[in-house]
Every structure is written in C-alpha cells, then in structure tokens.
Amino acid sequence: MRDNHSAAEKIKEISGTNPLKCMKCGKCSATCPSFDEMDIRPHQFVSYVISENIEALVNSASLWKCLSCFACVERCPRDVKPGKIIDGARQLVVREKGGDYLSPNEIPELLDPELPQQLLVSAFRRYRR
Ligand code: SF4
Numbered sequence: 001m002r003d004n005h006s007a008a009e010k011i012k013e014i015s016g017t018n019p020l021k022c023m024k025c026g027k028c029s030a031t032c033p034s035f036d037e038m039d040i041r042p043h044q045f046v047s048y049v050i051s052e053n054i055e056a057l058v059n060s061a062s063l064w065k066c067l068s069c070f071a072c073v074e075r076c077p078r079d080v081k082p083g084k085i086i087d088g089a090r091q092l093v094v095r096e097k098g099g100d101y102l103s104p105n106e107i108p109e110l111l112d113p114e115l116p117q118q119l120l121v122s123a124f125r126r127y128r129r
C-alpha cells in the first residue's frame, strides 16, 4: 500500500519543483500538445500532487501521454514546471516496479557511435537521483 504523503514528497524531490507556487492560470495546459489525450491535464496534475491524490496520478493515462517537451515549463509564469512533475510521477512508478537506477556497467560495450552523448548524460541524470 502506497503512502500518499511520502509519494507526493518523492515526486517533488525527483522533479525539484514546488507545486504550491501554482496560481492555476492554466497556461501549461493551454500550451500542451498532448492536452486532448490527457485525462488529467497538466495544471490539474499539479493540483493532484498538492492534494496528495497520488493513486489517480499514477493510474492516469497522462503519465504516458506527456511528451516531455517542456513547453509547459517554458510557459509557466510561476516556474512550477508541470512537465517535470509529471516526469517525477512517471519515475516514481518506474522505480516502484524495480527499474530504479542506471549503473555504468549497464551501458553496453558496443554503443552506436551515432548515439548522442547527451542522451547518456540525460539518462544518468534521470536515473541516478
Ligand atoms: S512536457 Fe508534457 S505536460 Fe508539458 S507541455 Fe509537454 S507534453 Fe504537455
């Protein structure tokens, strides 16, 4: 059984955001390219974390519909970063399933030489926190 308070704190920790700064202007949702496919819209996602309604979040389609384009992050006048909050919830689910951390020896020896190094750096930053 998930502790909703701890889970909400974990999402905030992973995302490095403060949902309480949200003023519910809706600009994040208005700019989201996945808006029509989301059952919990970006601005609502922020409110759900505040109210610690974590079960609804982790079972929402939105978790997997977010493109991580971060248009909402750019648009938010309060620096709330809703896209990072959604990503934080996604990471919470991934970690609960055991897909936790990425270690260097998991990187295959024969990497595609065309693979951008930025991708690896990004993966480490995402999975090492
Ligand atoms: S990061 Fe996700 S929630 Fe934010 S605008 Fe892009 S698709 Fe929408």
Ligand code: SF4
Residues within 6 Å of the ligand: 021, 022, 023, 024, 025, 026, 027, 028, 029, 042, 043, 046, 075, 076, 077, 078, 079, 080, 081, 082
């Ligand atoms: S744009 Fe920022 S302040 Fe406005 S509703 Fe979205 S998260 Fe809240």
